[in-house]
Amino acid sequence: MLDPIIDIVHYLASRACSGRRTGTPGSEAARTYIIDNMISAGVHPFNSDGSFIHSFKDLPEGESGANIIGFIPGKGALAERIILVDAHYDHLGKYKTGLRYYPGADDNAAAIAAVIHAAATLSESLQENSYAHRSIMISCFDAEEPPYFNSEHMGAAHFCKDFPDIVERIDLAIILDLLAHRMGEGRIPEKFQEIFFVIGAEKSGLGPLLDDMAHAVPNLSPMRIGAHAIPPSGDYVPLQEYDLPYLFMTAGKFNDYHTCYDTAEKLDYPKLKNISNYLAYLLSLLVSADPELFEYRRLGEDDLASLLTMQDIFSRMDDDELRSKNQNVFEFVQKRIIRGDIEMPSKLENIKDFLQRGIEKCRNHGALDHNERSRINYLIEVVSRYMH
Numbered sequence: 001m002l003d004p005i006i007d008i009v010h011y012l013a014s015r016a017c018s019g020r021r022t023g024t025p026g027s028e029a030a031r032t033y034i035i036d037n038m039i040s041a042g043v044h045p046f047n048s049d050g051s052f053i054h055s056f057k058d059l060p061e062g063e064s065g066a067n068i069i070g071f072i073p074g075k076g077a078l079a080e081r082i083i084l085v086d087a088h089y090d091h092l093g094k095y096k097t098g099l100r101y102y103p104g105a106d107d108n109a110a111a112i113a114a115v116i117h118a119a120a121t122l123s124e125s126l127q128e129n130s131y132a133h134r135s136i137m138i139s140c141f142d143a144e145e146p147p148y149f150n151s152e153h154m155g156a157a158h159f160c161k162d163f164p165d166i167v168e169r170i171d172l173a174i175i176l177d178l179l180a181h182r183m184g185e186g187r188i189p190e191k192f193q194e195i196f197f198v199i200g201a202e203k204s205g206l207g208p209l210l211d212d213m214a215h216a217v218p219n220l221s222p223m224r225i226g227a228h229a230i231p232p233s234g235d236y237v238p239l240q241e242y243d244l245p246y247l248f249m250t251a252g253k254f255n256d257y258h259t260c261y262d263t264a265e266k267l268d269y270p271k272l273k274n275i276s277n278y279l280a281y282l283l284s285l286l287v288s289a290d291p292e293l294f295e296y297r298r299l300g301e302d303d304l305a306s307l308l309t310m311q312d313i314f315s316r317m318d319d320d321e322l323r324s325k326n327q328n329v330f331e332f333v334q335k336r337i338i339r340g341d342i343e344m345p346s347k348l349e350n351i352k353d354f355l356q357r358g359i360e361k362c363r364n365h366g367a368l369d370h371n372e373r374s375r376i377n378y379l380i381e382v383v384s385r386y387m388h
Contacts, residue, residue, distance in 0.1 A: 001040055005113040005276065012030055013104060013262075019093035022142050024063075027089075042127075053069075055067075068141075071138065072126065085118070088144035101260070107262055110272050114279060115138060117280075149233075173236060175246065177234060180267040196221070199250070204245035211305075226301060229376050232248045249279075311359065314379075
């Protein structure tokens with residue numbers, strides 16, 4: 001029987017898994033548990049011998065890694081095409097004091113739980129349909145955390161190297177990381193808690209589909225941001241060499257990131273369940289979507305989507321109390337972003353004016369210029385400091 005989302009997170013963040021560091025007994029305990037829940041979710045083993053494990057060796061410290069890979073089989077003419085859904089399962093391992101291990105609840109036990117439950121929902125619904133649809137590959141890659149991060153030693157890199165024929169069949173990669181922490185440790189109003197970001201849709205034709213889904217799940221605000229503002233990292237890096245369309249889903253970094261305080265009881269489980277439902281619904285549309293939606297656009301940009309997201313977020317900061325609490329945030333960023341004669345507005349009303357002018361320019365001319373686009377990055381820094 002599939003464990004509830006909250007139970008999956010609590011187990012993976014428990015002492016039994018001891019931080020899930022690559023090559024340790026804690027990692028092995030996490031693998032066994034994840035595979036048991038994948039089977040309960042209706043996910044099939046990746047290997048013909050009935051195994052979910054893709055092992056790899058020769059990591060810098062002499063240990064071996066193990067990716068967990070399963071799939072939900074497709075049907076008909078689209079069965080050979082694949083949508084990859086990934087949440088890395090490794091974390092930082094042991095810690096010298098306190099708990100003596102890094103729990104890694106939001107990084108990345110929460111995303112694993114969301115993916116497995118989305119897979120269960122999708123598997124059940126696809127069994128009831130006979131139409132042609134793509135296969136879904138569910139991966140929990142290993143060796144994503146330091147010292148392997150963004151290197152050739154990552155589990156995702158070993159997967160690409162060992163299975164190039166599989167990679168060529170992937171139409172879209174969806175990567176999930178850092179999804180369920182509460183914003184601001186209780187200081188941020190509830191209207192901010194429902195936010196998470198969907199990055200990279202401008203690199204394919206998926207933007208309009210995601211816009212149509214903006215209100216698909218109650219009490220959840222998926223917001224699109226361009227990849228130039230929050231570049232993908234981690235498990236997506238090895239896939240970039242193949243010009244694969246991607247979506248990166250995250251709520252961003254948080255105060256307890258990579259500390260022993262990233263514990264299971266701090267997470268927002270209603271939000272995590274909503275994200276899982278959103279992912280399941282998105283996948284139900286993608287499995288039979290027009291192939292044109294997955295055409296990779298290396299130079300694709302969508303400034304309008306990023307600006308509309310920023311406008312939505314800053315509109316939630318309207319009242320005087322929020323502005324007074326966070327004036328120091330605007331002042332901090334203002335000091336950092338003078339670039340020649342380019343100055344970013346630091347007052348809330350001026351930021352909203354800038355956003356409205358940018359939206360009008362995009363609607364009339366299609367895009368911002370380089371200097372205007374660079375300001376979005378600093379607005380994201382304002383938002384990040386405000387929310388965390």
